[in-house]
Amino acid sequence: METVQYIASWVLLMAGSFFCISGAVGTLRFPDFFTRMHAAGVTDTLGAGLILIGLMLHTHWDLVLLKLIFILLFTLFISPTASHALAKAALHSGLKPMLAGSIKNSEKGESSSKS
């Protein structure tokens, strides 16, 4: 039972780190603001979530587990909301997503409206 716990937590931690790294690479390499935001959101939600679940498997049923569950719950609530707020702010400032066929990449709107 112990070994299963350790192996499962190892797998989850590795998967979480992979998603974090891929999110970081994506934030740097994606061409458009909205795709970059998606990459950052993946880092926040999926990467952090998997790492948290991997950590949860290390403890027994005590206070630390409860705190980790709370952190996971809040992260699942908050990071998609943050991505949504970012997208909303960008759209409100006039930044259009780069759809297939359009090459124009206007970066003007990332700052002014504080929402």
Added chain:
Amino acid sequence: MAFLALIAMAIARVKDLFVAVMLFGIYSLVSASFFVVLDAVDVAFTEAAVGAGISTLLMLATLMLTDRHEKAIRHRSGLAMFIIVITGALLIFGTLEMPFFGMETAPVHQHVAPRYINDSMTEIAVPNMVTSVLASYRGYDTFGETVVIFTAGMGVYVLLKSSKKTGKALKPRVVTAVMHQHMILRIVSKLLIPLILLFALYVQFHGDFGPGGGFQAGVIFAAGIILYAMLFGQNTARRLMNFPFIRVLSAVGVLLYGSVGIVSMLQGGSFLDYSVLAHDPIHGQHLGILLVELGVGITVATVMLIIFFMFTGRYYNRDEEY
């Protein structure tokens, strides 16, 4: 540490102020992780909350009022560079005589730290040694910090107070009108803001046992209210937290701290000597630390709110003044 130096240089060189504000946030985040690596979790907590949260927010609020780009510097000053180099060299020369960072024979590690570490449990009996040092052994310094925070809040208030009567409701601008469409954000924040405030109270009173204490709790509380103000408009937030009441509360926090000191003087001990506050020294220390942290938390939360409301109120009143 190398990252910190790099980020600091980038902040100084970059001309776009928005980028500079974001870099400040990143700087605070890297410092917070640096503190975690050094095992100073309390400090990391405070740094992350204040630096990466409130500070970035306030700087963005300031950016709303000013230009986005720094004005170009007209001349290069050779004299300034020369003075900086001389001062830097003198400072480095002064540190050559000091013991190395972390060396065991430094006086700090020989006399002061062992005394605190060895005697903290017996004299104060609070599991979190940081709180015992902050609130009890070094109570004067923390009192000074609280007064500094209060002074900063008062300074901002006096400088930025608008000349109109404060009873008038603020004119709603386009920004707040847009907020009505933000259904998802409003619903999620309605779920989360009570929990944020609850967490602030938890951190406040849990400072004895884990990382926490007055400063972190105050900042988290203020962040919750600021989130509410950003999403639901300044008018509702000002109605919710009656602004004159908040001003009075910030003074109440400092007064609480000071009166703990005065009461311990009246009981026969010296200023801020908590041992005489209750029937036995350990309980006195606990009571003293509790009251003092409460004072700090109240002052920090209210001062953050004062600063935020002053900054954003200035933005809203800008049309009427200029």
